[in-house]
Amino acid sequence: MKPLIFNIYAPDQIMMDKIQNELEAEKGEVNAHLFPDGELLFRFESSLKNREVILVATLDHPNPKLLDLIFFARTAKDLGAKKLTLVAPYLAYMRQDKQFQIGEGVTSRYFASVLSSCFDALITVDPHLHRYKFLAEIYTIPTQVVSASAVIAEWISKNIKNAFLIGPDAESVQWVSDIAERCHSPFIILEKTRYSDHDVKMTAPKILATDEQTPVLLDDIVSSGWTLTEAAKTIQPHFKNKILCVAVHAVFSDAVYRDMCAHYKAAVGFELNLVTTNTVQHVTNKIDVSQFITDVLIN
DSSP: OOOEEEEOSGGGHHHHHHHHHHHTOEEOOEEEEEOTTSOEEEEEOSOOTTOEEEEEOOOSSOGGGHHHHHHHHHHHHHTTOSEEEEEESSOOSOSOOSOOSTTOOOHHHHHHHHHHHHOSEEEEESOOOSSOSOGGGTOOSOEEEEOOHHHHHHHHHHHOSSEEEEESSGGGHHHHHHHHHHHTOOEEEOEEEEEETTEEEEEOOOOOOOTTOEEEEEEEEESSSHHHHHHHHHHGGGOSSOOEEEEEEEOOOHHHHHHHHHHHHHHHSSOOOEEEETTSOOTTEEEOOHHHHHHHHHO
8 A cells, every 4th residue: 555645734745755756655634624623633634554654854943843743653653654754854953962051951852852752754855963863862763864965976076166165164174075976076174163053163274275276165064154255255265256055955935045145145245155955945945855755765
């Protein structure tokens, strides 16, 4: 029997349709009802008895989504779903992977505990793994990580001649070096010191670049754009060509994006040229990762 696939947020419709078509899954029907006092109820129109259920829900801005996920999953299980898989192209709450200040909690573990109690499996794209080597360190359900490195490298190879890749900090070295190897391109890694969300300082090693090379600044997550802007300001003087910025996850609102573009232009002197994957729907999406997610679901 074909799996049933759902989305409960409108921006996930495009990704869900792509996966559904490749997987030849059946589209499920579910309605969310809000009572006058704001309480939530899910009503499934599709029969879930002994069915494999896939929920596509990217988890940018996760706080208002968490109760939806819990109620969707618990209702599906109560109605007899055999297996419940969460496809979260962007997985939130991975940055707080230790107690940085006295009095803080480790929210990555708390979030993982909640999702693990609701779903049977998790598939995501390039989660922010820094102090954790694997999701299995905090998730108790089977997890699979899809890497966007290959598709990003393919896009750069097709669209950018003489790319020179730059990673913004030490956390990026592993995947930037992987993309560089696939592109047969040189790369460097900047040194970053973060003082606050909006106070980031960058330093660069010696850059040996030619006039023909195009700098490509790579990052996994762009949320405020401050790291990206500071990195661009640091490296632009070393290149004749303008910087292209490529990121996996576009985790920002439209208002933040407008502010980001304005701040970038003021700091760097050029318009922001940003390309992202479609893990989070945005006008900057030019790189499609849906096939890689589908391949994991098939296998």
